Amino acid sequence: MARVDERRQAYASYKEDVQRRGKPFYPYAMFHDTVMSVVVVAVIVALACIWYFDSNEEPGEEGAGILGPRYTEKADPGTISFIPRPDWYFFFLFYLLRIFKWPESVILATIGVPTILLILLISLPFLDRRRERRPLRRPVAVVAGVLVMISMGVLTYKGGTVREALGATAAEIDTWFQRNNLPEEARPGAEFFAETCTQCHTYLGSGSANLGAPDLSAVGATGRNVEAFIQIMREGPGAMPSFATQPEENLRAIAVFLEASKGPGGG
Amino acid sequence: MARRPPSLLRRIVNYPLDWIEERSGLIGGVRYFLFRKVPHDTNWAHTLGSATLTAFIVQALTGAILAMYYRPDPGTAYESIQKITNELTLGWLVRGMHRWGASVFIILMFLHMGRVFLYGAYKYPRELNWVIGVLLLVLGLFEGLTGYLLPYDQTGYWATVVAININGTAPILGPFLVNLLNGGADFGPETLSRFYALHMLLVPGAIFALIGLHLYLVIRLGVSSPPWSDRPAGDAMPLPPPSRDGARAGLVRPGARRRVRS
Numbered sequence: 261m262a263r264v265d266e267r268r269q270a271y272a273s274y275k276e277d278v279q280r281r282g283k284p285f286y287p288y289a290m291f292h293d294t295v296m297s298v299v300v301v302a303v304i305v306a307l308a309c310i311w312y313f314d315s316n317e318e319p320g321e322e323g324a325g326i327l328g329p330r331y332t333e334k335a336d337p338g339t340i341s342f343i344p345r346p347d348w349y350f351f352f353l354f355y356l357l358r359i360f361k362w363p364e365s366v367i368l369a370t371i372g373v374p375t376i377l378l379i380l381l382i383s384l385p386f387l388d389r390r391r392e393r394r395p396l397r398r399p400v401a402v403v404a405g406v407l408v409m410i411s412m413g414v415l416t417y418k419g420g421t422v423r424e425a426l427g428a429t430a431a432e433i434d435t436w437f438q439r440n441n442l443p444e445e446a447r448p449g450a451e452f453f454a455e456t457c458t459q460c461h462t463y464l465g466s467g468s469a470n471l472g473a474p475d476l477s478a479v480g481a482t483g484r485n486v487e488a489f490i491q492i493m494r495e496g497p498g499a500m501p502s503f504a505t506q507p508e509e510n511l512r513a514i515a516v517f518l519e520a521s522k523g524p525g526g527g
Numbered sequence: 528m529a530r531r532p533p534s535l536l537r538r539i540v541n542y543p544l545d546w547i548e549e550r551s552g553l554i555g556g557v558r559y560f561l562f563r564k565v566p567h568d569t570n571w572a573h574t575l576g577s578a579t580l581t582a583f584i585v586q587a588l589t590g591a592i593l594a595m596y597y598r599p600d601p602g603t604a605y606e607s608i609q610k611i612t613n614e615l616t617l618g619w620l621v622r623g624m625h626r627w628g629a630s631v632f633i634i635l636m637f638l639h640m641g642r643v644f645l646y647g648a649y650k651y652p653r654e655l656n657w658v659i660g661v662l663l664l665v666l667g668l669f670e671g672l673t674g675y676l677l678p679y680d681q682t683g684y685w686a687t688v689v690a691i692n693i694n695g696t697a698p699i700l701g702p703f704l705v706n707l708l709n710g711g712a713d714f715g716p717e718t719l720s721r722f723y724a725l726h727m728l729l730v731p732g733a734i735f736a737l738i739g740l741h742l743y744l745v746i747r748l749g750v751s752s753p754p755w756s757d758r759p760a761g762d763a764m765p766l767p768p769p770s771r772d773g774a775r776a777g778l779v780r781p782g783a784r785r786r787v788r789s
């Protein structure tokens with residue numbers, strides 16, 4: 261018998277079996293559904309209560325309880341001493357950006373992996389066309405599914421617990437000057453940089469590599485001048501935000517610092 | 528023997544129902560929905576779909592209330608959120624439920640999808656419902672993304688700036704997506720209105736329609752029985768002995784009573 265006929269017949273006999281031996285949705289299945297729904301609503305209310313009563317009106321860290329603050333500070337396009345952090349269900353994508361290294365493979369993490377996962381997910385029923393449904397007899401599908409789940413879980417966990425550098429300290433800035441032989445005129449720029457850019461970029465071991473941002477310890481050795489760096493900050497290449505709202509002199513100071521950064525031993 | 532006339536109570540209940548049924552056929556539809564047969568061995572894992580639906584309904588209701596007080600304007604959005612949380616009577620509860628309900632909704636979608644995957648319930652003839660499910664998952668995540676900006680605090684703002692930039696790195700479609708999400712070339716005041724419209728009209732509308740289609744297919748095709756069901760589909764099996772379990776609740780349609788096995 262052709263496969264198409266086989267599965268049609270199997271479905272017909274499923275229908276017949278349900279007609280003969282099934283139970284009516286109401287009250288049986290509906291009872292389970294109702295209990296589950298009540299649990300869901302109760303959990304949501306409980307979370308809302310814990311979140312509210314364990315926090316206060318202060319924004320950010322100061323007002324935060326175990327479920328986090330009610331809100332952080334008001335949005336301010338002028339500052340970026342802030343770590344861009346998505347909601348937890350995007351942590352796995354967020355962390356993926358740290359694994360793929362700039363510049364060759366960042367596109368894999370931002371677009372590649374999510375697109376491939378989505379295409380695989382949609383086409384699952386068209387790839388796996390056997391009639392067998394028992395998990396133990398579908399080892400390939402089940403192992404693949406479990407692996408995807410584990411890796412998403414691990415990435416979510418890692419994305420949620422990564423060490424975030426909120427700006428580099430003055431002592432760290434001093435070591436930059438020693439190791440990179442920076443001129444004193446780069447000092448103001450280094451301070452701005454430490455405050456705003458190390459959220460995503462690493463520099464001589466300081467900062468955290470977020471969103472696939474490249475290390476900038478030796479960016480001045482790439483032959484670009486101050487104007488080119490200002491242009492980069494204005495535009496915000498790739499996932500980097502634009503800093504066009506920052507005052508011109510701050511951008512120029514940072515650009516001077518970047519241009520002077522030729523890496524340890526260079527310059 | 529003459530039939531006893533129905534009691535007054537019955538007539539009072541039945542009259543409006545009959546009136547509606549005669550003009551719409553809807554009562555018959557509801558009856559079909561309630562009394563349709565499901566496999567006798569469905570279990571708690573089968574409740575995850577309706578639990579997801581419940582979470583979505585919580586989002587729709589709390590979201591509608593929030594929309595009455597929220598201002599989608601960069602100058603006042605943050606203050607309106609503060610007011611809802613700290614001043615409005617039970618505003619904190621509505622906002623808290625909406626905020627945490629979003630996470631619960633997404634977790635439940637994943638769990639439900641896991642159940643469907645484990646049970647092989649995406650196979651013939653339910654392929655289409657799996658595809659609709661994946662669309663629901665994507666739209667659900669997109670709801671989370673667009674909602675994150677609305678309080679207009681630093682976290683939401685910068686996460687959104689970066690998320691839009693990431694979309695911009697897509698080949699070919701990138702610049703188009705950025706323009707669409709920003710409501711212009713750059714992130715600006717239009718972006719908030721745009722996210723608001725997406726978050727509270729367009730995307731939930733699409734989710735609503737797709738859930739309708741999803742449930743239509745569930746009802747039409749029937750919920751699959753567990754794969755380890757005692758009767759592999761296709762094998763002939765004698766009828767089980769009659770059982771009176773169904774009478775327990777006293778709610779079962781009389782004709783169905785004898786055939787029920789729980």
Ligand code: HEM
Nearest residue numbers: 573576577579580640648656657660661663664745750751
């Ligand atoms: C808004 C989100 C969703 C809602 C409200 C929803 C609701 C439901 C409900 C009530 C059922 C009935 C059986 C059950 O509860 O298990 C169901 C079945 C089903 N769902 Fe969903 N669902 C959603 C998302 C998804 C997702 C993300 C997928 C997978 C990608 C999916 C795939 C399916 C399939 C294939 C069935 C048929 C299962 C069977 O017959 O055993 N759904 N859904």
